[in-house]
Amino acid sequence: MDRNMTFAEYLVALLKKQGVKHLFGIPSGDWLAYMEAMESGGLDFTLVANEASGGFMATVYGWLTGVPGVCYGTTGPGATNLSTGVGSAYLDRAPLLALTTEPPDKMMGRITQMAIDHQTLFKPLTKKTMRLDPSHAQEMLSDAIKTALSEVPGPVHIGLPEGTGDVVVDARLLEKFEADPIEECSDDAMIAMEKRFSASKKPLLAIGLTAVRLGLGPQIVRIAEKHKIPVVLTPMAKGLIDEDHRSYAGVLFHALSDIVALTNKEADLVVAIGYDPVEFNYEAWMPVVPLVHIDTTSCDIDRAVYTDILDVVGNPESALQRLIDLDPIDSKWNMDALKERRDLMFAKFEPTEGVFGPLTILKVLRKLLPDDGILTCDVGAHTHLIGQAWRTRHPYGQLMTNGWSSMGFGIPAALGAKLARPEAPVVCITGDGGYMMMVGEMATAKRIGLPIVFIVLSDTKLELIRLKQKKRGKVTEGTTLSDVQPQAAEFVFGVPVLSVDSAEAYEEALKKALASDGPVIVHAYIDQSEYEPLILRKHK
Ligand SMILES: Cc1ncc(C[n+]2csc(CCOP(=O)(O)OP(=O)(O)O)c2C)c(N)n1
Numbered sequence: 178m179d180r181n182m183t184f185a186e187y188l189v190a191l192l193k194k195q196g197v198k199h200l201f202g203i204p205s206g207d208w209l210a211y212m213e214a215m216e217s218g219g220l221d222f223t224l225v226a227n228e229a230s231g232g233f234m235a236t237v238y239g240w241l242t243g244v245p246g247v248c249y250g251t252t253g254p255g256a257t258n259l260s261t262g263v264g265s266a267y268l269d270r271a272p273l274l275a276l277t278t279e280p281p282d283k284m285m286g287r288i289t290q291m292a293i294d295h296q297t298l299f300k301p302l303t304k305k306t307m308r309l310d311p312s313h314a315q316e317m318l319s320d321a322i323k324t325a326l327s328e329v330p331g332p333v334h335i336g337l338p339e340g341t342g343d344v345v346v347d348a349r350l351l352e353k354f355e356a357d358p359i360e361e362c363s364d365d366a367m368i369a370m371e372k373r374f375s376a377s378k379k380p381l382l383a384i385g386l387t388a389v390r391l392g393l394g395p396q397i398v399r400i401a402e403k404h405k406i407p408v409v410l411t412p413m414a415k416g417l418i419d420e421d422h423r424s425y426a427g428v429l430f431h432a433l434s435d436i437v438a439l440t441n442k443e444a445d446l447v448v449a450i451g452y453d454p455v456e457f458n459y460e461a462w463m464p465v466v467p468l469v470h471i472d473t474t475s476c477d478i479d480r481a482v483y484t485d486i487l488d489v490v491g492n493p494e495s496a497l498q499r500l501i502d503l504d505p506i507d508s509k510w511n512m513d514a515l516k517e518r519r520d521l522m523f524a525k526f527e528p529t530e531g532v533f534g535p536l537t538i539l540k541v542l543r544k545l546l547p548d549d550g551i552l553t554c555d556v557g558a559h560t561h562l563i564g565q566a567w568r569t570r571h572p573y574g575q576l577m578t579n580g581w582s583s584m585g586f587g588i589p590a591a592l593g594a595k596l597a598r599p600e601a602p603v604v605c606i607t608g609d610g611g612y613m614m615m616v617g618e619m620a621t622a623k624r625i626g627l628p629i630v631f632i633v634l635s636d637t638k639l640e641l642i643r644l645k646q647k648k649r650g651k652v653t654e655g656t657t658l659s660d661v662q663p664q665a666a667e668f669v670f671g672v673p674v675l676s677v678d679s680a681e682a683y684e685e686a687l688k689k690a691l692a693s694d695g696p697v698i699v700h701a702y703i704d705q706s707e708y709e710p711l712i713l714r715k716h717k
């Protein structure tokens with residue numbers, strides 16, 4: 178019996194072996210065995226206010242550490258709450274294990290309080306879903322962890338039948354599991370890639386979130402520099418190349434995308450590196466020119482319209498090295514004109530005289546947040562602005578959910594980031610709508626004592642949707658959160674609130690908040706008029 182332990186103890190030991198330090202969720206009666214095992218085994222159980230946040234925290238934790246994020250929800254409503262966060266791991270590509278309690282075998286298929294079919298619930302939200310059989314615990318868990326980590330990473334759901342935590346299991350396999358290796362790209366594909374690239378006069382590099390995950394930034398910058406060609410990024414690839422770099426041409430999809438489109442239009446070839454269309458389909462922005470798609474999976478595109486597609490599938494490293502090794506191409510890009518275009522774009526992000534709006538929020542924050550800082554944001558009009566206007570100093574320096582795009586992401590993302598990178602200053606910008614969804618996590622931040630600055634953009638509106646209403650010119654109801662600016666409380670679940678309505682007060686509050694050793698909310702009463710001329714522009 179010396180290698181036997183309860184399943185709960187085994188699970189904790191195995192997760193610790195993978196490097197997991199936190200497990201996010203809300204407990205239930207059946208989870209108590211696991212909590213005891215976590216306490217005695219030295220794994221932190223982070224209680225959250227809503228299981229959805231637990232999923233978001235685990236997603237961000239997975240991105241930043243490369244270790245699977247782990248979250249838990251109980252039967253039925255715990256699992257459905259959790260599913261919102263699990264969706265982020267799925268469409269924002271994070272390794273994650275989602276644990277839920279399921280009824281015991283003899284109650285499966287019977288009418289039971291709280292119980293629904295979790296396997297069906299999680300099927301469209303995960304790479305794999307399984308109901309744990311404790312007699313096969315080792316194989317099942319190793320399969321779950323490897324699946325979550327391997328390309329394309331994502332969530333795996335493990336349903337834990339009630340009572341499983343106390344079952345004694347044979348616990349031999351206590352090793353660290355790795356992702357499956359990524360295959361090399363085929364030589365034929367790489368030769369074809371070299372030919373197209375060398376023949377092109379105006380290739381455009383389009384970079385997506387896979388490139389961040391695989392750490393391809395340095396090679397991409399070398400290719401751009403050597404061949405003197407521009408680079409566009411998806412929002413989640415921000416930070417891969419400096420916004421002041423000679424080759425930087427902007428972010429697709431977000432504010433002033435019409436200016437970025439001027440560059441896209443000139444391209445005679447698009448070389449997409451780690452471009453995951455989950456953020457923005459190719460068709461939405463790409464001119465009809467040949468495409469070389471270098472990624473771990475093949476290209477998803479309308480092949481009836483885009484007929485000249487070269488898939489270079491596998492580990493992008495060697496393909497990128499080949500592009501670096503080529504002789505410089507005969508680039509016809511006018512890099513000075515690109516710089517002018519870039520300068521013109523950033524000039525439009527200067528705050529409007531006499532207006533305390535989102536542009537001031539970003540400008541002052543960029544001045545005060547150190548370069549190693551991490552900014553998380555939520556989903557809304559502010560996201561579209563941040564996507565283009567924010568200068569990101571390093572990969573994962575700006576965290577957003579542009580694949581799943583769920584409101585409520587920003588606040589838990591900041592908690593997940595701070596737990597994963599305790600040494601980095603972390604700031605969250607959220608709209609007031611997203612804040613309402615996740616305000617309960619202020620209690621979590623306070624309890625753990627996480628020094629995070631939460632900037633709430635109080636514009637009393639679901640502004641992104643209101644602007645879409647305005648464009649269509651019909652319905653105007655249903656996007657007003659409050660008829661007047663609501664008066665902020667002094668504390669929210671013990672977290673101090675600094676309310677501000679001017680640039681000067683904001684700067685002072687932000688300095689104070691960044692110096693605090695605990696969480697602080699900066700509640701900014703903003704004028705949202707700056708968004709309209711900048712966001713929801715044409716992409717082509
Ligand atoms: C869970 C969820 N519900 C609804 C939406 C649709 N949606 C996208 S942005 C948005 C408005 C967000 O408002 P707010 O948080 O105040 O941010 P703002 O647009 O004002 O900056 C809505 C409703 C969504 N993306 N996610």
Ligand SMILES: [Mg+2]
Nearest residue numbers: 608609638640
């Ligand atoms: Mg709002």
